[in-house]
């Protein structure tokens with residue numbers, strides 16, 4: 001009796017196994033076209049346990065999750081370089097309140113944002129997808145007031161709302177032959193994301209786009225929009241060995257200043273757009289950190 005049953009179950013199991021095998025075979029055939037230029041098929045990636053992300057149709061939730069993984073790696077790399085993320089609560093709160101004032105006036109107020117300060121004397125700021133913005137202490141020290149700092153934060157938010165990192169990631173994945181029809185391996189996506197945030201230049205087009213949307217957000221949040229022009233002019237004037245790091249990832253300062261000036265001439269600052277221009281209180285706050 002028992003034997004009969006076990007035989008029955010084995011028969012059933014066998015049928016199920018054959019069914020699965022035929023599905024796998026069909027899938028392999030169908031996915032045969034989904035090869036990367038390095039010849040890795042999707043089936044291989046699945047068997048290796050890789051997670052695949054489709055950049056063209058990435059949802060906000062997936063973008064935030066990928067951004068969090070990139071942020072984790074950026075945090076590790078910054079610490080290794082001796083320029084870690086600052087833990088000081090008052091400083092973090094200060095940059096957060098600037099970000100939180102800007103976000104509702106951006107084009108993407110509905111994703112979570114994370115604002116962080118990097119203990120690096122180099123003048124730089126950067127962002128990655130999914131709402132992660134980083135500002136170096138060196139940049140905070142160069143700013144004369146909150147509005148100038150806010151202009152940089154607003155520009156970085158502009159990169160996130162413009163989904164520039166996703167577009168750049170896709171371009172790099174294609175160039176490096178890493179993109180299959182099914183998408184990109186998540187761990188490779190994270191690697192590219194870290195490189196983009198820490199060392200690769202933004203395109204001129206993305207810079208101008210982030211300036212334009214950043215200026216709009218800055219104004220709507222009630223900050224003085226001239227601060228974006230004055231800070232960028234200051235960046236351009238830093239010469240020799242003091243050329244700010246931000247210029248290697250944010251090119252074309254001269255053009256950008258001219259375009260911003262034209263935008264402000266076409267639409268002059270309104271009486272309510274005067275926030276963040278108290279140089280003295282900014283200096284007093286920053287004195288503790290520089």
Ligand SMILES: [Zn+2]
Nearest residue numbers: 202207210250
């Ligand atoms: Zn930029």
